[in-house]
Amino acid sequence: MQLKKYPQLKNRVILRNFESPIAYKSATDELYELDRESFNLLIDCDGSRSIKSLVEKHGETCQEILDYARKEELIDFLDGKVEDEFSKFKFVPKSPIPSLRYMLLHVTYRCNLRCKHCYLEKKDVCMEFGIFKLLIDEFEKLGGIKIMISGGEPLLHPEIWRMIQELMHYEFRKVLISNGTIIDERNIGKLEVDEVQLSLDGLPSNDSIRGPGVFEKVKNAIRLLRDAGIDVSIATMVHKLNLGEFKEMEKFLRNYDVKVWMIDYPSIEGDLKSNLDLLADLKEAAKIMAMYGFGDMSHTGKGEYGCGVHLCSSDPAGNISRCGFFDPVGNIKEGLLECWKRLNEKYLWRIDDIETCNLCELKYECRGGCRFRAFTFGNLYGPDPVMCEISKLSG
Ligand code: SF4
Ligand code: SF4
Structure with a gap:
């Protein structure tokens, strides 16, 4: 040396x-x-x-x-x-414990699609730039490492390009979560983020639940992003109509060089409540998730805790919650550290406090799955039935 x-x-x-x-x-x-x-x-x-x-x-x-x-x-x-x-000078911020690592920002509730399983209420609201700036500054100060810009459809925010430009001054990872229909040849050059996560809920069945013509637009977006050197990840919900399409989907995503594929089972919330016929049989869905993988690192638990231990999210008004499914605990104007403390008092789940999970031999791998999904199946402090089905297959 x-x-x-x-x-x-x-x-x-x-x-x-x-x-x-x-x-x-x-x-x-x-x-x-x-x-x-x-x-x-x-x-x-x-x-x-x-x-x-x-x-x-x-x-x-x-x-x-x-x-x-x-x-x-x-x-x-x-x-x-x-x-x-x-x-x-390399700044190493002082992180709270549990550490805040990931932040999901819903910058708008506007959306150009009406997906049948969407959990959000569509409202014409957009985050003010000042709130956005406060959120990312505070997140950096507390040591956050990955920010996810979501909506609605975030590209419909009137100041989205200014926001993306602003993000370039920060070292954390920048992910844009989009439905993919607005990304085209004219705006791809302005998309200066590390990763774009697109939703694709099947091959032919995608358009049955996301709307006609959406699949072709998403395919075009994947191609443009790949050619621009931006990482592409795909999020897929298992539903009744796509159960037979996963083998072909895997081939399709491999052809397009997509490296991260996140498969999940939807929570019964928002529009899905009026489209319950879309829900796949749990056993069938579990087979697919066991075969092709599932989970999103930013939602996982750690140590003695269940899901979301390192995650917070903000709505367009700067109200801070765990993941958007549970009520907010405060507003960014009160300080992110203060909101983070409140979140961990109210919405942090110890695995040993979850009935059945506390006795389960897979508790440290599964961590009780998704708390909101457990809640929609009847018990916030009970097991997540989707994860239990998956665990039966691996056991
Ligand atoms: S498999 Fe079921 S019981 Fe076991 S930890 Fe996961 S959700 Fe809980
Ligand atoms: S409740 Fe579900 S959506 Fe919320 S942090 Fe946990 S896994 Fe994620």
Whole structure:
């Protein structure tokens, strides 16, 4: 190793002092759990200290850690020292416990589609830019690593391009959650986010529940995003009409180089309450979810807690809730930390407080599934029947 080189954290690599320390590559969504020794060393990789001086401070083993960090593209080795004091500064915010990592922003409730299973009430409301700015500033201050801009259809917000431009000043990962129908050749160049998550609820059956012509538009959006080098993820709800389409869907998504496919079973809320005939048989849905995978990292639990432990969301008025399904606990104007504390007093579920789950041998893998879905099946503090069906298949 050349002791005269100067290690520096790469652009878009962020360090967080969560429950345990991590490094996160926000451009590629890769998270590294670190030990304290590696974390302290990476904090010092600011381009102003040579490998020689890092070895003097952190000991001989630090050479091994630096080699690993370079192999994983967490750091670069510079030939010369960084002189600019300001550029050396790598901010590691103080995170609350449980840590706030993910934030879902509903910037508008406007939507151009009327999907039969949508959980949101369509209203002509949009988030003010000032509220948006406050939310992202506070989120960064508390150490958040991924923001998801959602709606309604977020591209219908009159200031969405200004919001996307503003997000470029932040290091956290930026995900846009869209129905895909507005993304076209004219606006793809302005879509400066890391990932776009599109909804696709089947092949022929997609348009039966999302509206005629939607599938072709989504297909075009996937192609445009892929060609623009933006990560594409697909969210699919299992419903009665798409049960036989998953094999073909998998082939289709593979052809389009889609790497993340999130499959879920809908909660009975919003428009789905008037379209209950769309609900798939639980056993059939579980077979599909067991075969093709399910779950979204931002909603999972950790440690002794069930779902959503690192997640909060905001409605267009800046009201903060766990995930949009439960009532808000406050407004961003009262401070995100204050709202986060209230959320964890009221909407944080310990696995051992959930009936049946507390005795289940899969409790630390499943974590009681989705609390809202358990609630719609009759008991907020009971098991999530969808997850129980899946677990029967894996057991
Ligand atoms: S499989 Fe069912 S009982 Fe077990 S933890 Fe999951 S939801 Fe609870
Ligand atoms: S209740 Fe369901 S939607 Fe809400 S955080 Fe938990 S898993 Fe996510």
